[in-house]
Amino acid sequence: MSKAKVKSEETTSELEGMQLRPYKAIATLEARSEVLVRKYHEEPKATGEKPGAYEERTWREGLHFDENDNVVLPTIWFIKSLAEAAKMLSEQVPGKGKATYTKHFTRGIIVASPDIVLPFKKDDLPGKRIYVPADGRAGGSTRVFRHFGCIQYWTGIIEYEVFDPVITHDVFLRTLHAAGAFIGIGAMRRQSGNMNGVYCVKDCKFVD
Secondary structure, eight states, rough: OOHHHHHHHHHHHHHHSOOOOEEEEEEEEOOOOOOEEEEOOOOOOOOTTOHHHHHHGGGGGGGOOOOEEEEEOOOOHHHHHHHHHHHOOBBOOTSSTOBBBBHHHHHHHOOOOOEEEEEEEEGOEEEEEEEEEEEEETTSSSSSEEEEEEOOEEEEEEEEOOOOOOOOOHHHHHHHHIIIIIIOOOOBBGGGGSSSSSSEEEEEEEOO
Protein backbone atom coordinates (compact mmCIF):
# COMPACT_ATOMS: atom_id res chain seq x y z
CA MET A 1 0.00 0.00 0.00
CA SER A 2 1.40 3.41 -0.97
CA LYS A 3 2.31 6.00 1.67
CA ALA A 4 -0.18 8.43 0.10
CA LYS A 5 -3.02 5.93 0.48
CA VAL A 6 -2.08 5.14 4.09
CA LYS A 7 -2.01 8.88 4.91
CA SER A 8 -5.39 9.38 3.23
CA GLU A 9 -6.96 6.54 5.23
CA GLU A 10 -5.49 7.91 8.48
CA THR A 11 -6.90 11.37 7.74
CA THR A 12 -10.33 9.94 6.91
CA SER A 13 -10.35 7.88 10.12
CA GLU A 14 -9.34 10.93 12.14
CA LEU A 15 -12.10 13.09 10.65
CA GLU A 16 -14.72 10.41 11.23
CA GLY A 17 -13.84 10.47 14.92
CA MET A 18 -14.35 14.22 15.18
CA GLN A 19 -17.56 15.96 16.06
CA LEU A 20 -17.78 18.37 13.13
CA ARG A 21 -20.16 20.76 14.82
CA PRO A 22 -19.39 24.41 14.13
CA TYR A 23 -19.90 27.10 16.73
CA LYS A 24 -20.23 30.84 16.62
CA ALA A 25 -18.08 33.37 18.43
CA ILE A 26 -19.83 36.74 18.68
CA ALA A 27 -17.20 39.31 19.63
CA THR A 28 -17.65 42.95 20.59
CA LEU A 29 -14.48 44.76 19.56
CA GLU A 30 -13.31 48.30 20.27
CA ALA A 31 -10.52 50.54 19.00
CA ARG A 32 -7.45 51.11 21.13
CA SER A 33 -5.66 53.27 18.57
CA GLU A 34 -6.60 55.03 15.36
CA VAL A 35 -6.96 53.12 12.10
CA LEU A 36 -5.28 54.39 8.94
CA VAL A 37 -7.03 53.53 5.68
CA ARG A 38 -5.91 53.68 2.08
CA LYS A 39 -6.63 51.39 -0.87
CA TYR A 40 -6.17 51.49 -4.61
CA HIS A 41 -8.75 53.40 -6.64
CA GLU A 42 -9.20 54.27 -10.32
CA GLU A 43 -10.53 57.80 -10.12
CA PRO A 44 -9.41 59.42 -13.42
CA LYS A 45 -7.13 62.42 -13.52
CA ALA A 46 -8.46 65.72 -14.79
CA THR A 47 -6.78 67.16 -17.86
CA GLY A 48 -3.47 68.74 -16.88
CA GLU A 49 -3.93 67.85 -13.21
CA LYS A 50 -0.68 67.61 -11.25
CA PRO A 51 0.01 64.58 -9.00
CA GLY A 52 -0.29 66.57 -5.77
CA ALA A 53 -3.62 68.10 -6.80
CA TYR A 54 -4.91 64.70 -7.91
CA GLU A 55 -3.96 63.19 -4.54
CA GLU A 56 -5.64 66.03 -2.65
CA ARG A 57 -8.83 65.72 -4.68
CA THR A 58 -9.25 61.94 -4.79
CA TRP A 59 -7.73 60.37 -1.66
CA ARG A 60 -11.13 59.72 -0.08
CA GLU A 61 -11.94 57.38 -2.99
CA GLY A 62 -9.36 55.10 -1.39
CA LEU A 63 -11.50 54.63 1.71
CA HIS A 64 -13.81 51.68 2.27
CA PHE A 65 -17.44 52.84 2.09
CA ASP A 66 -20.88 51.47 1.26
CA GLU A 67 -23.51 52.53 -1.29
CA ASN A 68 -24.59 55.36 1.03
CA ASP A 69 -21.02 56.69 1.39
CA ASN A 70 -20.81 55.53 5.01
CA VAL A 71 -17.27 54.53 5.99
CA VAL A 72 -17.00 50.81 6.77
CA LEU A 73 -14.48 48.42 8.28
CA PRO A 74 -14.27 45.35 6.01
CA THR A 75 -14.82 42.13 7.93
CA ILE A 76 -12.08 40.46 5.87
CA TRP A 77 -9.62 42.55 7.90
CA PHE A 78 -10.65 40.73 11.05
CA ILE A 79 -10.38 37.21 9.67
CA LYS A 80 -6.92 38.03 8.29
CA SER A 81 -5.91 39.58 11.61
CA LEU A 82 -6.98 36.41 13.41
CA ALA A 83 -5.07 34.13 11.02
CA GLU A 84 -1.93 36.26 11.35
CA ALA A 85 -2.21 36.10 15.14
CA ALA A 86 -2.37 32.29 15.02
CA LYS A 87 0.74 32.30 12.84
CA MET A 88 2.54 34.65 15.22
CA LEU A 89 1.65 32.61 18.33
CA SER A 90 2.62 29.30 16.68
CA GLU A 91 0.82 27.48 19.46
CA GLN A 92 1.09 23.72 19.01
CA VAL A 93 -2.01 21.53 18.78
CA PRO A 94 -2.04 19.03 21.68
CA GLY A 95 -1.35 15.49 20.51
CA LYS A 96 -0.23 16.61 17.04
CA GLY A 97 3.51 16.83 17.54
CA LYS A 98 4.89 20.12 16.23
CA ALA A 99 1.76 20.99 14.23
CA THR A 100 0.39 24.44 15.06
CA TYR A 101 -3.04 26.04 14.83
CA THR A 102 -2.06 28.28 11.89
CA LYS A 103 -3.69 26.28 9.09
CA HIS A 104 -6.78 25.68 11.21
CA PHE A 105 -7.38 29.41 11.65
CA THR A 106 -6.62 30.08 7.98
CA ARG A 107 -9.08 27.48 6.65
CA GLY A 108 -11.49 26.74 9.46
CA ILE A 109 -13.09 30.13 10.29
CA ILE A 110 -15.25 32.57 8.37
CA VAL A 111 -16.90 35.88 9.29
CA ALA A 112 -20.68 35.68 8.99
CA SER A 113 -21.46 39.31 9.84
CA PRO A 114 -21.48 42.24 7.39
CA ASP A 115 -18.89 45.01 7.30
CA ILE A 116 -18.93 47.31 10.32
CA VAL A 117 -20.70 50.51 9.26
CA LEU A 118 -19.34 53.60 11.01
CA PRO A 119 -21.48 56.64 11.88
CA PHE A 120 -19.91 59.08 9.43
CA LYS A 121 -19.60 59.67 5.71
CA LYS A 122 -16.42 59.33 3.70
CA ASP A 123 -16.38 63.06 2.93
CA ASP A 124 -16.37 63.82 6.67
CA LEU A 125 -13.50 61.53 7.58
CA PRO A 126 -10.29 63.40 8.50
CA GLY A 127 -7.07 62.43 6.82
CA LYS A 128 -3.39 62.29 7.67
CA ARG A 129 -0.74 63.42 5.21
CA ILE A 130 2.21 61.04 5.56
CA TYR A 131 5.55 60.88 3.77
CA VAL A 132 5.76 57.28 2.52
CA PRO A 133 7.59 55.18 -0.11
CA ALA A 134 6.10 55.84 -3.55
CA ASP A 135 5.67 52.12 -4.29
CA GLY A 136 4.12 51.40 -0.89
CA ARG A 137 6.97 49.12 0.15
CA ALA A 138 8.99 49.67 3.30
CA GLY A 139 12.48 50.97 2.64
CA GLY A 140 11.68 52.44 -0.78
CA SER A 141 14.18 55.06 -1.93
CA THR A 142 11.59 57.41 -3.46
CA ARG A 143 9.09 58.99 -1.09
CA VAL A 144 5.97 61.03 -1.66
CA PHE A 145 3.17 62.49 0.44
CA ARG A 146 0.02 60.37 0.60
CA HIS A 147 -3.25 60.95 2.41
CA PHE A 148 -4.62 58.23 4.66
CA GLY A 149 -8.11 58.18 6.10
CA CYS A 150 -7.90 58.39 9.89
CA ILE A 151 -10.57 56.56 11.91
CA GLN A 152 -9.98 57.73 15.45
CA TYR A 153 -12.52 55.49 17.16
CA TRP A 154 -14.76 52.57 16.28
CA THR A 155 -16.59 49.73 17.95
CA GLY A 156 -18.58 46.90 16.46
CA ILE A 157 -19.67 43.27 16.60
CA ILE A 158 -18.03 40.55 14.52
CA GLU A 159 -19.66 37.13 14.25
CA TYR A 160 -17.14 34.39 13.54
CA GLU A 161 -18.20 30.88 12.49
CA VAL A 162 -15.68 28.26 13.56
CA PHE A 163 -15.89 25.05 11.55
CA ASP A 164 -12.63 23.41 12.59
CA PRO A 165 -13.16 21.24 15.71
CA VAL A 166 -9.48 21.58 16.64
CA ILE A 167 -10.09 25.25 17.58
CA THR A 168 -11.53 25.21 21.09
CA HIS A 169 -13.19 28.19 22.75
CA ASP A 170 -10.09 28.91 24.83
CA VAL A 171 -7.76 28.75 21.84
CA PHE A 172 -10.02 31.00 19.81
CA LEU A 173 -10.27 33.61 22.56
CA ARG A 174 -6.51 33.69 23.20
CA THR A 175 -5.87 34.16 19.49
CA LEU A 176 -8.54 36.85 19.18
CA HIS A 177 -6.95 38.87 21.98
CA ALA A 178 -3.55 38.50 20.30
CA ALA A 179 -5.00 39.62 16.96
CA GLY A 180 -6.17 42.89 18.45
CA ALA A 181 -3.05 43.56 20.51
CA PHE A 182 -0.27 42.45 18.16
CA ILE A 183 -1.65 42.40 14.59
CA GLY A 184 -4.37 45.06 14.28
CA ILE A 185 -6.18 46.25 11.16
CA GLY A 186 -5.71 48.84 8.43
CA ALA A 187 -2.56 50.43 7.03
CA MET A 188 0.66 50.80 9.03
CA ARG A 189 -0.86 48.55 11.67
CA ARG A 190 0.65 47.06 14.84
CA GLN A 191 1.89 44.00 12.96
CA SER A 192 4.40 46.12 11.03
CA GLY A 193 5.79 47.77 14.17
CA ASN A 194 3.48 50.79 14.25
CA MET A 195 0.80 51.63 16.80
CA ASN A 196 -2.17 51.93 14.44
CA GLY A 197 -5.12 49.57 14.18
CA VAL A 198 -4.93 48.12 17.68
CA TYR A 199 -8.24 46.85 19.10
CA CYS A 200 -9.44 45.03 22.19
CA VAL A 201 -12.06 42.38 22.92
CA LYS A 202 -14.79 43.85 25.12
CA ASP A 203 -16.91 40.70 25.11
CA CYS A 204 -17.08 37.33 23.34
CA LYS A 205 -20.05 34.97 23.52
CA PHE A 206 -19.92 31.44 22.18
CA VAL A 207 -22.97 29.77 20.65
CA ASP A 208 -22.63 26.01 20.11
